[in-house]
Amino acid sequence: MDIDLAELANSCGEWLRGSGPESDIVISSRIRLARNLADFPFISKASEQDRAQIEQILHAKIEAVRAAGLLPHEVHYLDVDQLEEIDRQFLVERHLISREHAESEGARGVLIDGGEQSSVMINEEDHLRIQVMHSGLDLESAWEQINQIDDLFEQQVNYAFSDKLGYLTACPTNTGTGLRVSVMLHLPALVITRQIDKVFRSLQKINLAVRGLYGEGSQAMGDFYQISNQITLGMSEQELTGKVADIVPVLLAYERQAREYLIRESQETLHDRVSRAYGILRTAQTISSEETLHLLSSVRMGVNLGLIGDVQIPTVNKLFVHTQPAHLQKLAGIELDSSDRNIQRATYLRRHLGGEVPPPATQN
Incomplete structure (x- = not known):
């Protein structure tokens, strides 16, 4: 079933529903998994024919899983290569695909669930990029959901995997679990009180990355910041999720203290x-x-x-x-x-x- 993007435009995506825990500051919790097929080169080395085959194989597997009724939600598949530029940009604004996926060329697609909690990008930096996003601070249930989706795919295809290194990915920083855990925070008071840089320097010391509204390479528009793990090798999924989850309450406390200061002093x-x-x-x-x-x-x-x-x-x-x-x-x-x-x-x-x-x- 095709998704009507014009109709989708009238609703509000999961990342801004504002219905989850701590949603006054935590906009969304996102978990992403990077996966590759064992029988094909990474995207950076793949030929046009390779990319087309990867897209055909994964699209067919998606249809098989959907036909078997194994997916928990209604899902839609879009051929990103055939979309107009404005529609690709729309999906970026919606946080359903990355900017790199939108601006790339060649065979590529995206699977989107009707509630916009999950999407699966095909032929982005890796063959598969699975992401799940929940409103507010909700990393635990986001992990449970993405783990189920990943298991479904792993039953259908042969992932590139090393007993020594774990899941093999195009970027070495993703090798291991292939997991990127991130929370999007709204931190206006820390910006106004000029404490934001000090907070981010502290995060970098514990190997957490700070990015803007649309991820890597984007600006922090609207005082939105994404906090995520920088490396995955040598740590389990639970350890990575816990590392990000543990720091969020500290950041919430800093932002709330800054807001209280502004109310009290100015x-x-x-x-x-x-x-x-x-x-x-x-x-x-x-x-x-x-x-x-x-x-x-x-x-x-x-x-x-x-x-x-x-x-x-x-x-x-x-x-x-x-x-x-x-x-x-x-x-x-x-x-x-x-x-x-x-x-x-x-x-x-x-x-x-x-x-x-x-x-x-x-x-x-």
């Missing part, structure tokens, strides 16, 4: 910052994606601190993704240039934040 300045951000978003006639994320970050913090009472967190969360370029165009049903997107974005924000201003009356 409440007027904080209230002014939040109110200005809310006011601009409700009245702007044109606004960029970057400015929108920056202002929404302040509004989201303001709602959580009780400084804004007439907007709910799910609405703010939805605006983070629906105001991204590809989403705006899918919602509008037409392609828009940068200038038109800025106007469309402002209109969308005013409509959803109750700031819509009627056009001036025409004079006779």
Whole structure:
């Protein structure tokens, strides 16, 4: 069954549902597994024909598993190579495929479950990239879900595996379990109080990586940061998951202390910052994606601190993704240039934040 991306655009992806534990700060918990087929070279060395064969084999296995009723949810398969650029970017904004997968070439696909909790990328950096994402701090159940999916695939195909090294992957840092555990955090108070760099230096000392909104190589837009393990070799899945899980409460405490400090020491300045951000978003006639994320970050913090009472967190969360370029165009049903997107974005924000201003009356 094909998935209607235009229909999907009207909903909110799992990563911003805001329904999980500690969801005022922890946006999502994600676990990713890198796997490769034993009979083919890594993607960087694979020929066009190799890639096509890998995609055909894995797509066929997916269909067999689906036909047997072994998948727990309704799933959809998309031929990424055949998608329009805007649709590929839409899936990136949705966190269902990576930027590298979207911008690559040749045979590649993605399996998506209807609830957007899991996706399986074929022919990204590795032959298979399985990911599961849950709202809030929920690493344990995310691991249980991805382990089940991985077991299903391992019953169908022969993974590249070494008794000494574990699962063999294109990047040496993934060799071993092939596991990458990450949490996405919203840390505006640590940014405002200029403590963020000190916190991240501490994380790097214990081999945890800090990345932006869309993972490796991306900027930390909207004060969103992804914290993840850097290496997998020599540690079990449980140890890796536990290492990330153990540090999250410390980061939550730092962010909450920073928020309390702002309320205690500079409440007027904080209230002014939040109110200005809310006011601009409700009245702007044109606004960029970057400015929108920056202002929404302040509004989201303001709602959580009780400084804004007439907007709910799910609405703010939805605006983070629906105001991204590809989403705006899918919602509008037409392609828009940068200038038109800025106007469309402002209109969308005013409509959803109750700031819509009627056009001036025409004079006779």
